[in-house]
Amino acid sequence: MIEFNPNDLRAVLPELVLLGATCAILLVDLFIKPAQRDITHWLSLLALAVTAVFVWNGFPVPGQGTLAFNGMFVHDGIAATLKLFILLTAALTFVYGRNYLGERGLRIGEFYLLVLFATLGMMLLVSAGSLITAYLGLELLALSSYALVALNRDSAVSAEAAIKYFVLGALASGLLLYGMSMVYGATGTLDLARIHASTGSLQHPNLLAIGLVFIVVGVAFKLGAVPFHMWLPDVYHGAPTAVTTFIGSAPKLAAFGMAYRLLEGGLGGLSAQWTLMLALLAVASLAVGNLFAIAQTNLKRMLAYSTISHVGFLLTGFVGATPAGYAAAMFYAISYALTAAVAFGMIALLARRGFEAEEIDDFRGLNQRSPWYAGIMAITMFSLAGVPPLFGFFAKLLVLKSAIDAGFLWLAIVAIVFAIIGLYYYLRVVKVMYFDAPADTESLPLPADRPLRWVISINGLALLALGFLWGPLFDWCNRAFGA
Amino acid sequence: MTFELVCFYAFAAVAALAALSVISVRNPVVAALCLVLTFFSMACVWLLAQAEFLAVALVLVYVGAVMVLFLFVVMMLDVDLVPLREGFVKFLPVGIGIAVVMLVEMLMLIGVRAMQVAPGPDPAAAAGKSNIGWLGEVLFREFLLPFEVAALILTVGLIAAVPLTLRHRRGIKTQNPGRQVMVRREDRVRLVKMDAEGNREASP
Structure with missing residues (x-):
């Protein structure tokens, strides 16, 4: 007979709530007409909100994590913080994508279900206490994402993106699994805490080191770090903008969580080896991301290369392998997810039936059409570039400070140089918006529904506000890591 | 032996x-x-x-x-x-070379010879249970959470297959069993009263 420990169930309560709500939405959606899809929309948002309330209520005491299900599930401040922001960005995806999907006939119940299941996968991933939970959470996220990219199945670009994503994602999963099998072979356990504890007293440390290499490769694939970034531009470009909003924001938080759990939680004893690997990945990502972004004319592709460069910054936080560095990296992941959501949401806002608004030229003269949204987009671009006093600036500053404290001064200098190079392509978007004439004057009114207008304005202004009030959020990240 | x-x-x-x-x-x-x-x-x-x-x-x-x-x-x-396999012989030497180098590297790095250990005791026998009984207990106690998550992954596969393959086509002729059962005699048979055509001359 299966016996449940009440403490175990209390730890996974938010996940259970989200799963129950998702199954209910699955059934409700079967019985409603396509014209009533708003019911699914609001129910999905309600499910995310209720789950967030449960995460908030069960927020663990800082620095005191508890284990559930025989150590398979970790319930601590890091996981809870990441979960709150994952739920928030998933909700933003629904709001930003509502009109866009409706105009393209893609507003089907499966979109909501797949996003909800992917969110559940991310919540499990950031709470992973063993290799097997990490892998299964990742697969739940990845499988949902592949299907989401292919949702617009009549588009050749989408189909190509989905195939590339699927094949490369499967390859990455294979590499990760191979590394995990090596680690299991070397330590004889799947439990991350026990792997960490047994690192010093191994008969075959070489086996663990080989496993580490494969795990780093798998994590780099999922984050999109150079040289494992090939899938990113095509997937961002090919996916419907609403799906890109999702893939470009929340999974970065989950990937940070996965990297932290696997590298620090499981293989923290080998940090001397993996910090150098991550530093090299960071340099390559910063260089390739920023240099290739300059040549892009498609805004979604440009943002994809910008993601790669931001992953470089994220990894810069890891090189110290200190709690302060992880806190800075988590702050960076949160800042990036919130900023990227506005950038992709703005593309969805400008798009209308038969017009994607995904070229940089489509933003020409936005200031004449709508000074307010041009301002929001400018804030977003400046925040991505890391211009003070915006949110993105402090995220970059804290990550660089942690790298310098860890003795990686050269990495910080490289990062700053490439951040300045990166300024060019963010400013180009701003220049196009303010100093070029609009392409066609008949498209003056912006066709967006009211929730999208309101939420994207609040989200954009939050980037400005958090630029001034970044302290409490960073303290929160620090407390989660006990730094 | x-x-x-x-x-x-x-x-x-x-x-x-x-x-x-x-x-x-x-x-x-x-x-x-x-x-x-x-x-x-x-x-x-x-x-x-x-x-x-x-x-x-x-x-x-x-x-x-x-x-x-x-x-x-x-x-x-x-x-x-067959076309997919063209050039197999041509690339075979390169492939074999790379495979041998990788095999030697892995054998040297991992040191397989040093790792030959006898398999541990059978956990099922140690617990005094049958193989399937032990497997079931481990699966539903220790690995309950991963087991359920694996079930979720299968559910996602099922849901994802629907939007990717289901097409609602118009103008195809299908049967509606409900309507077939509900049909009444009056819907199908129309009785028409006509005059008998007996008074006409039969053609030769």
Whole structure:
């Protein structure tokens, strides 16, 4: 007979709530007409909100994590913080994508279900206490994402993106699994805490080191770090903008969580080896991301290369392998997810039936059409570039400070140089918006529904506000890591 | 040499040979059948290792369901695999070279020789339970959470398949059994009163 420990169930309560709500939405959606899809929309948002309330209520005491299900599930401040922001960005995806999907006939119940299941996968991933939970959470996220990219199945670009994503994602999963099998072979356990504890007293440390290499490769694939970034531009470009909003924001938080759990939680004893690997990945990502972004004319592709460069910054936080560095990296992941959501949401806002608004030229003269949204987009671009006093600036500053404290001064200098190079392509978007004439004057009114207008304005202004009030959020990240 | 060891070598050899023929035969149907033989031999090897449940599951699930599906797909698509394999001989030396280098590297790095340890005690026997009983308890106690998450992944696969393949086509003729049952006599048969045509002259 299966016996449940009440403490175990209390730890996974938010996940259970989200799963129950998702199954209910699955059934409700079967019985409603396509014209009533708003019911699914609001129910999905309600499910995310209720789950967030449960995460908030069960927020663990800082620095005191508890284990559930025989150590398979970790319930601590890091996981809870990441979960709150994952739920928030998933909700933003629904709001930003509502009109866009409706105009393209893609507003089907499966979109909501797949996003909800992917969110559940991310919540499990950031709470992973063993290799097997990490892998299964990742697969739940990845499988949902592949299907989401292919949702617009009549588009050749989408189909190509989905195939590339699927094949490369499967390859990455294979590499990760191979590394995990090596680690299991070397330590004889799947439990991350026990792997960490047994690192010093191994008969075959070489086996663990080989496993580490494969795990780093798998994590780099999922984050999109150079040289494992090939899938990113095509997937961002090919996916419907609403799906890109999702893939470009929340999974970065989950990937940070996965990297932290696997590298620090499981293989923290080998940090001397993996910090150098991550530093090299960071340099390559910063260089390739920023240099290739300059040549892009498609805004979604440009943002994809910008993601790669931001992953470089994220990894810069890891090189110290200190709690302060992880806190800075988590702050960076949160800042990036919130900023990227506005950038992709703005593309969805400008798009209308038969017009994607995904070229940089489509933003020409936005200031004449709508000074307010041009301002929001400018804030977003400046925040991505890391211009003070915006949110993105402090995220970059804290990550660089942690790298310098860890003795990686050269990495910080490289990062700053490439951040300045990166300024060019963010400013180009701003220049196009303010100093070029609009392409066609008949498209003056912006066709967006009211929730999208309101939420994207609040989200954009939050980037400005958090630029001034970044302290409490960073303290929160620090407390989660006990730094 | 015990009887078990003889059996092990026999099944292992069949498995290896069948696996080799999967990638070397020309006919894809024969290749799929060879894969069935590989699975079957491996199931026998597992039986020798006293993992009865896994062996039966392998035969039932993989041989019985997955491979039959595979065979259907291979037969339906009728793929000509010969062009895909062109240049195999040309690239063979390079491939073998890389494979040998990698094998030597891994053997040196991992040091397989140093790792030959006898297998530990059978956990099922140590717990005094049957193989399947022990497996069930571990799966539903220790690994309950991953087990449920794996079920979720299968659900996602099911949901994802629907929007990717379902097409609502218009203008196809289908039967509606509900309406067929509900039909009344008056809907189908129309009785028309007509005058008899008897007073006309019959044509010659």
